[in-house]
Amino acid sequence: MILNNQKEKRSDSTLWAFAANRLMEEQKLEWTFLKNNYDDLAGVVTRSFEIEGINIVVQNNPARIISTTADTDNAAINNRPCFLCLNNLPAEQKALEYGKHYLILCNPYPIFKEHFTIVHKKHIPQNITSNFDDLLDISEKLGFQYTLLYNGPRCGASAPEHLHFQAASKKVIPIENEIAYLKRINEQNILRGDKIEITFIEKFLRFGFLFESDNKNELLQTFKFFVRSFKNVSKPNEEPMMNIISSYNNDYWRVFIFPRKTHRPSQYFAIGADQILVSPAAVDLGGLIVLPRPEDFEKINIGQIADIYSQVTITKEYFEYLKARLAKGYKI
Ligand SMILES: [Zn+2]
Numbered sequence: 001m002i003l004n005n006q007k008e009k010r011s012d013s014t015l016w017a018f019a020a021n022r023l024m025e026e027q028k029l030e031w032t033f034l035k036n037n038y039d040d041l042a043g044v045v046t047r048s049f050e051i052e053g054i055n056i057v058v059q060n061n062p063a064r065i066i067s068t069t070a071d072t073d074n075a076a077i078n079n080r081p082c083f084l085c086l087n088n089l090p091a092e093q094k095a096l097e098y099g100k101h102y103l104i105l106c107n108p109y110p111i112f113k114e115h116f117t118i119v120h121k122k123h124i125p126q127n128i129t130s131n132f133d134d135l136l137d138i139s140e141k142l143g144f145q146y147t148l149l150y151n152g153p154r155c156g157a158s159a160p161e162h163l164h165f166q167a168a169s170k171k172v173i174p175i176e177n178e179i180a181y182l183k184r185i186n187e188q189n190i191l192r193g194d195k196i197e198i199t200f201i202e203k204f205l206r207f208g209f210l211f212e213s214d215n216k217n218e219l220l221q222t223f224k225f226f227v228r229s230f231k232n233v234s235k236p237n238e239e240p241m242m243n244i245i246s247s248y249n250n251d252y253w254r255v256f257i258f259p260r261k262t263h264r265p266s267q268y269f270a271i272g273a274d275q276i277l278v279s280p281a282a283v284d285l286g287g288l289i290v291l292p293r294p295e296d297f298e299k300i301n302i303g304q305i306a307d308i309y310s311q312v313t314i315t316k317e318y319f320e321y322l323k324a325r326l327a328k329g330y331k332i
Contacts, residue, residue: 013248017145020104020167023096024114027106031092034108037063041110051302053181054205055174058289058305060297063109068279068292070158077161084119084162098138104167111283111290112168116146120163126153127163127239132223135165135246136216136253142167143248147176149282150244155260155312156281166282173245174287175204175256182210191327196222200323206258206285206309207319209326214252222326223255229325230259233318243282258285258313259322265311267304276300280312 028035040063049056081088086103089095095103098118107115118138128135128150139148146167153160171177182204183190189200195218199210209226213219227240234240241260246253267276276296284290289305291297314322 013141013144016098016141017143019096020116020142020146021114023094023104024106024116027092027094030094031090031108033090034092034106037108038110038113041113045297047297047300049302049305051205051306052203053185054287055178056205056287056289056305057174058291058297058300059111060292060294061111061290062292062294064111064290065277065292067109067158068277068290070279072154072158072160082123082159082162084117084159084164085123086121098141102134102138107166111288112172114146114167114169116167118148118165118167122163123161124163126151126157126160128152128242128244129224129227129239131163133216133220135244136219136255138165138167139246139253139255140248145170147171147173147245147247150242150246151281152239152241152243152260154238155241155263156243156279156284168283170247172288173283175245176247176286178287179210179254189323193218198222198326200319200326201256202319205306206313207316208256208258208285208313209322211255211257212252216253219253219255223257225329226257226322226326229322229329233321243280243285245282245286256286258282259318260312261314261318262312265308267308273299276304276308278308280308285309285313 028038045060047058093105095105098104101121103119103121105117107117135148135150147170149166151157183199185203186199186201189202191198195215196211196213201208201210211219211222230240243258245256264279268278277293278291
């Protein structure tokens, strides 16, 4: 483990994106396992579906089987070393130091051509309520080339015990290329305030929220209010389940939030031909569904995709509740 000693302040997002890109190139030269997995990604096959004008891409990615089938209950976690802690990283793994608290690492099991994991230096639990500020900050700094992802501890994070985000090559996640269409078909569901615009995503196969603003403080306040509201309809004493896709474009943030009802759909637990090994996380909610097994990739159809989204995201009732709370309580 060699830490890049990058202490100088990097305020320009092009510099951060460049540094992350350089780290990736260096790692490919020095770490055969990682290089092979990125090379294999070039041969990974995809299928595209169009449902009511909405684009969904399915990726058959065998290397993701570990993450898809990760056992993330407390007993399993207590019985294994944390794979995001500094001492347990592979010997070949290098890191780019980000501020005082984070390390940018190349993800050796990629979904994207460039795929990073951004881990907190300390072994502290996955939690967005206290770290949304950091997510916005990193989204801005890496925004020139990358989009940030957050998976809640019970809905997609394979290391729920250690705070981390992911960064993906920008505009690879289908929903990022469909903003105009998404907003057009949800036009009746857009709140336009002085400092923030909120799109309530109702017509897009899955319920969600899009916050857009150039004002960080406004985003922080809105998110805080959103979480407080979501807690009212979630399990007590746990972070409400959600996935987040956050990017920074032309001086403003674009943050998708997909509140979740459950981690895995019934197809995951089915037996025989009915089984589909899928564990939806932020990327899948963004319209890029990762299936490690070829048989699942071959057989999945539009009906199953819609059904999987419907099972794992919140009900219309909860969506309407959150929408009403944000619209009324936040007084835009
Ligand atoms: Zn850890």
